[in-house]
Amino acid sequence: PKRVRIPHLREMKERGERWAMLTAYDMYTAATFDEAGIPVLLIGDSASNNVFGNKTSLLVTVDELLPLVRAVSGAARRALVLADLPFGSYEASPEQCFHTAVRFMKEAGAHAVKLEGGEEMVPQVELLTRSGIPVMAHIGFTPQSEHSLGGYRVQGRGEDAQRLVSEAKALEAAGAFAVLVEMVPEDVGAEITRSISVPTVGIGAGNGCDAQVLVWQDMAGLRTGRLPRFVKQYADVHGVLRDAARDFAAEVAAGTFPAPQHSF
Ligand code: KIV
Ligand code: NA
Numbered sequence: 001p002k003r004v005r006i007p008h009l010r011e012m013k014e015r016g017e018r019w020a021m022l023t024a025y026d027m028y029t030a031a032t033f034d035e036a037g038i039p040v041l042l043i044g045d046s047a048s049n050n051v052f053g054n055k056t057s058l059l060v061t062v063d064e065l066l067p068l069v070r071a072v073s074g075a076a077r078r079a080l081v082l083a084d085l086p087f088g089s090y091e092a093s094p095e096q097c098f099h100t101a102v103r104f105m106k107e108a109g110a111h112a113v114k115l116e117g118g119e120e121m122v123p124q125v126e127l128l129t130r131s132g133i134p135v136m137a138h139i140g141f142t143p144q145s146e147h148s149l150g151g152y153r154v155q156g157r158g159e160d161a162q163r164l165v166s167e168a169k170a171l172e173a174a175g176a177f178a179v180l181v182e183m184v185p186e187d188v189g190a191e192i193t194r195s196i197s198v199p200t201v202g203i204g205a206g207n208g209c210d211a212q213v214l215v216w217q218d219m220a221g222l223r224t225g226r227l228p229r230f231v232k233q234y235a236d237v238h239g240v241l242r243d244a245a246r247d248f249a250a251e252v253a254a255g256t257f258p259a260p261q262h263s264f
Helices: 006-015 027-035 062-075 094-108 118-132 143-149 160-173 186-195 235-255
Strands: 019-023 038-043 078-084 114-115 135-140 177-180 200-203 213-214
Touching: 027 038, 027 062, 038 062, 038 177, 038 186, 062 078, 062 094, 094 114, 094 118, 114 118, 114 143, 118 135, 118 160, 135 160, 160 186, 186 200
Parallel strands: 019 038, 019 213, 038 078, 078 114, 114 135, 135 177, 177 200, 200 213
Antiparallel strands: none
């Protein structure tokens, strides 16, 4: 299969074709989502919660994410492999950002990186772009800033909407190949999408974005308990796995596994 590249995403926007992005953190999920035709796989810093079991995304480190990115880039034959820059690894300066992005590309095979922030990240986005590193921006609710934003809240209500539109424009002008928009009212997601010519990727940003992203464990129903409003579960992987584990344990207890065909 032909590798998905940045210009393809832009062409899809021009043609009005919508596309889906999923997180992936390991080889089997990457290969499976690649087979499903998902064009962009994100190794999110959400691995902090969804792989390592932390309470927030703030705790995950570059060294923890690198092997996950390597696993995904090794398995994805067609998808563009996008690595999230974790909290603390890019904000201080464009140079810090550049060094972290280079690690994800050289040590783990990422094709592009994503970082959180608006106008203040323009110098970072400019340096990466000049250096040949494709960068996706991430605005609206930015989980790495949850403590200064006062928790998980919808952003861009009322007057604040125009700020998000100008941030998106500034990030596009700085060279971002796409802008991820998280938890904003539907009309704001649509207005940002109309205001820039690179794709928007929405999560909790309504149906007007060019693309949509979900965390795979949310999308596939591996995560249980209370879910954010923007999640839709397309499967019950939790139930399937639990039942498989129960059946295995029951057959072992009953002495019916292994059967002759599993034995030498
Ligand atoms: O880390 C992550 O999973 C993200 C989401 C927007 C999908 O950044
Ligand atoms: Na993230």
